[in-house]
Amino acid sequence: MALQAGLVLVVVFLLMLVISVPISISIVIASLVTILTILPMDMAIFTAAQKIVTGLDSFTLLAVPFFILSGILMNNGGIAERLINFAKVLVGKMPGSLAHANILGNMLFGSLSGSSVAAAAAIGRTMGPLQKKEGYDPKFSAAVNIASAPTGLIIPPSGILIIYSLVSGGTSVAALFIAGYLPGILWGLACMLVGFIIAKRKKYPVSERVSFSVAFKTFLDAIPSLMLIVIVIGGILGGIFTATEAAAVAVAYTFILAMAYRTVNMSDMPKIIMETVEITSVIMLLVAASSVMSWVMAFTGIPTALSQLIMGISDNAIIILLILNVLLLFVGTIMDITPAVLIFTPIFLPIVTSFGMDPLHFGIMMILNLSIGNITPPVGSALFVGASIANLDIEDVIKPLVPFYVSIIFVLLLVTYIPEISMILPRLFGY
Known part of the structure; x- marks a missing residue:
């Protein structure tokens, strides 16, 4: 049957x-x-x-529209520019410093907005012209922006981790949030390493060192935006509120911030809410x-039959995980991340739990796999947005992206075969 x-x-x-x-x-x-x-x-x-x-x-699902609204408010709230300035200060005088600032900006803004597309658009729109002015190859700049955009899908707070929690049968959202930090940071560092090597070889310019007073002022400007991470993650870990309640708190905080920066008016709210409703409805x-x-x-009995089929190929966990990685990478190239998580979690989760893999570890591995699909053709949304922002064709950015793909897949293999990368922080916090 x-x-x-x-x-x-x-x-x-x-x-x-x-x-x-x-x-x-x-x-x-x-x-x-x-x-x-x-x-x-x-x-x-x-x-x-x-x-x-x-x-x-599901009460957990209430977090989704709240995080979406928070991300849209952030995208319209002048937060990206402050985070970029902060990122530029952090990277200092490294070779290809603007490229590193782009990557760090995507990590910060992406984690706050929870959207690879929003990060690629907001950060790329600002960093692209700056890098071009400094003599960077526009194709390299676009590749840097695109490759680092999905880090926000893994670094919390992340809406897709909430979806995985629901469909996996109740894996702790808080544990998933904490588990995403190290893999997401490793993704960003891998992109920075590739950017460093290319910038060194092509002798891209180094940004001037800023004075302590300017650096301190930039840090102060970024604190209100960065506090969102502290409030949301700190509140969840401290037991002050649930992930769903944290999403509502995030909306209230970003709304106050956007109003304080005077980048969002009350007249903008109907359009912002309508956009939230449309995305949530989908x-x-x-x-x-x-x-x-x-x-x-x-x-x-389809999952059981597929499990028996895959286990029939090999009973070696290393081989099975390699097969699942290949399948998920393929799925990510042809399907958006949300339906992919919803469809394939019930199929693959029983397979990995049968040889003792923690659902938390599998969730991070799966999201990491599918996030790569955001930057690969034919349906990579962040790829298309990043190329469009840079006024380039998809064909122009694929070749510069290849070394980034290699480094990201290396990180994927590390996360797959070294469980502690995903599990150490949740265990430290008692999950």
């Missing part, structure tokens, strides 16, 4: 995508067609409708649709 159901599910789903049916609708149609091969129509439709409703009945529809598919797969 599992083989037949799996073939029907995959064929119908791919057929829907080929004829350009939206992915959430494709998921529901494929799930319904599959379950109709087993159950009567009335029972199948009733159960599917029930799963759609129950799939959204995500929630995906969550609801994926709840149906998860139930269909569980009912037909």
Whole structure:
């Protein structure tokens, strides 16, 4: 039954995508067609409708629209410029210092906004012209910006980690947030290493050293923005509020900050809220649709069959993890990160837990894999935005991105095969 159901599910789903049916609708149609091969129509439709409703009945999911609203407020709130100035002070007189400031700016802004696209747009729009003025190759500058943009999907607070928490059966959001720090920082450092080598070889200019008074003023300007991380993560770890409540606190804080900077007016709020509603609606529809598919797969035994198939190839955990990495990297290139997490977590999680891998470790590995898809063709959203901001074609930035891809995949392998990179901080905090 599992083989037949799996073939029907995959064929119908791919057929829907080929004829350009939206992915959430494709998921529901494929799930319904599959379950109709087993159950009567009335029972199948009733159960599917029930799963759609129950799939959204989660207090944790309330954090998603709040973090989205917080990110949009931040993107419109003049915060990116202050973080860039702070990043430029931190990198000092390193070779290719503006490139390093771009990477650090993406890490800071991306972690606050929780969006690789927002980071690529906000930081790239400012850093691109600065680097061009200093004699940097625009293709290199765009590659630096694109390669480091997804770090905010891993460094908390991150909306996609909340989605993984839900679909994995309740993995602690706080633990996932803490676990994302080291892998996200390693991604950024890997990009900085590549940037350093290229900048050294091409003799890109070094920024002038700023005085202590200027550096101190820049730090003071950045403190209000950086405090968001302290408030959100500190509040969660200190037990002051839950991740969902922290998201609401983040909205209130970023709203006050944007008003204080006078970059957002009350007249802007209807447009900002409407944008939040639109993005949230897409995500929630995906969550609801994926709840149906998860139930269909569980009912037909597809995850168990796939687990047996993969375990039949090898019983060596190293080989299995390598296979899963290859599969997830491929999935990331053709599918957006949210539906990929929703669809493939129920399939792959039982496989890795069968040989003792912690769901927390797998979650970080999975998000890291799929985040790479944000900067790879054909559907890499951060890739397209970063190239567009730089006024370049996709073909122009792919070659400069290759050394960054190599360094990021090296980090992925480290995170995959050294669990402590993901697990050490959660364990230190008692998770």
